[in-house]
Amino acid sequence: MPRVTEQYIQRRRREILDAARRCFALGGFHATTMDDVIDTAGLSPSVVYRWFRSKDELVLAVVRDTVQGIADAVDETAALEPLPPLGDAIGRIIDATLARVSHDDQDLSALAAHVWTEALQNTDVRELVADLYARIRTSLAELVRRHQSAGTVSADIDADAAARPLFALIPGFLVQRLLLGPEDTASYAAAINSVLRS
Template identity: 30%
Template sequence: MSAAAGAVLDARGGQAARREHILDAAEACFVRNGFHRSTMQDLAREAGMSPGNIYRYFESKEAVVLGLADRERARGGALVERLEREGDRRGALLGIIERYFLAITRETAVLRVEIWSEANRNPDIAAMVVRSEEEARLWFTQTLAALAVSPACDPVALYGAMGPLMKGIIIERAILPDYDPAPSVAHLLGLIEAGLEGRLPAAHGNETDR
C-alpha cells in the first residue's frame, strides 16, 4: 500500500471515529435534555468540538438522530448475525430479547421514546421508524415461523401480540427509574412459547384480523 493510500485510510478511520464521538455526545444530550431542548451548540460542547466541526459531519440535528438510528440498526444486525452464527435461531431470539428488553438501560429507553416522539413531527424520522419497525417485524415473524412447534402457530398474530408488550417494556423503562423489566420479559417469553405451540390466546389472535 502506498503512503498516500494509507493516509486516505487513516483519514477515513479518523472521520468515522469522530462521527461516533459526535453520536455518543448527542445521545448523552438527548437523554439528559430531550431532543427539542438540545441544540447543535449543546452537542458541540458535549463533544468538545466547535459547532462548525459538528456541521462537517451532520448538517442538522435531524441528521444526527438519523445517524443514531442507523448506528443502532447496524449494531442490531451485527448482533443477530453473531448470535445466529454462534448458535441457532432460538438462541438468537432469546439473545435479542435479552439485549433489547431485559438488559435495556434507562438511557437507551429514553432515547428510543424521544425518537418515537419526534417521528410524529418529522417525516424523515417517521420514515426511518417505519423502516426499522418493518425490518423488526420481518425478522421476528420469520424467526417465529422457523421455531414453530405446531401447525397452529400463527407467526403474524404472535408478533402482533408481542409488539405492544415489547414497546410497553421500553416505555416503562424510560419513565420509571426503578422499573424492573424482568417480570414483563418473563411474560413475553411465556407468550412466545404459547404462540409457538399454537396456544395463542384467542383475544390476541383476533386482533390481527380486524
C-alpha cells in the same frame, strides 16, 4: 497535509453521535441545540458541522444509528443456533437495545421515547423508523416460523400476526422501565416464556 484515515473518520463521527445521543436523551430533540452537542462532544463547531451540516441531519443520523443497531440485533437473534425460546430472544433484543441507548454506563433509554415522539412530527424520522420497525417485525416472524418448524410453536399460528405482539414487548419493556424503574431483563424474558407456555 496528512491523509485522514477511514478509522479516524468513523471515530470522529462516533464521538459526535455519542454526544448527540446523550443530549437528545436528556433534553429531547427540540430542546437540544447544536451548541449543546458541540459542548458535550468537546469539539469545535467547524468539526461538528463538517460531519453534520444541520441539527435535522444529526437527528436522522442518531435515529438511524440507534434503530439500525436494534434491527441488527433482532436479525442476529432470529438466526441464532441453537434456537432460543421466544422469551429469551426478546430478552436478548432488549439487552442489545439497552446497550445501544447507553453510553459510559449512563442510561439513555429515554431516547426511545423521544424517537417515537419525533416520528409523529417528522416525516423523515417516521419513514426511517417505520422501515426499520417493519424489518424488525419481519425478523421476529422468521423467528416464529423457525419455532414452528421445531415444533415449539403451533403451526396454526400466523407468524406475521404473531410478530406484532412480540415486537410490542420490546418498547413495552422500555416504557415500563422509564416510568416504573429498572427491571431485570432475565425475569422479563422468563415471564414471557411462562406466559407463552400456558
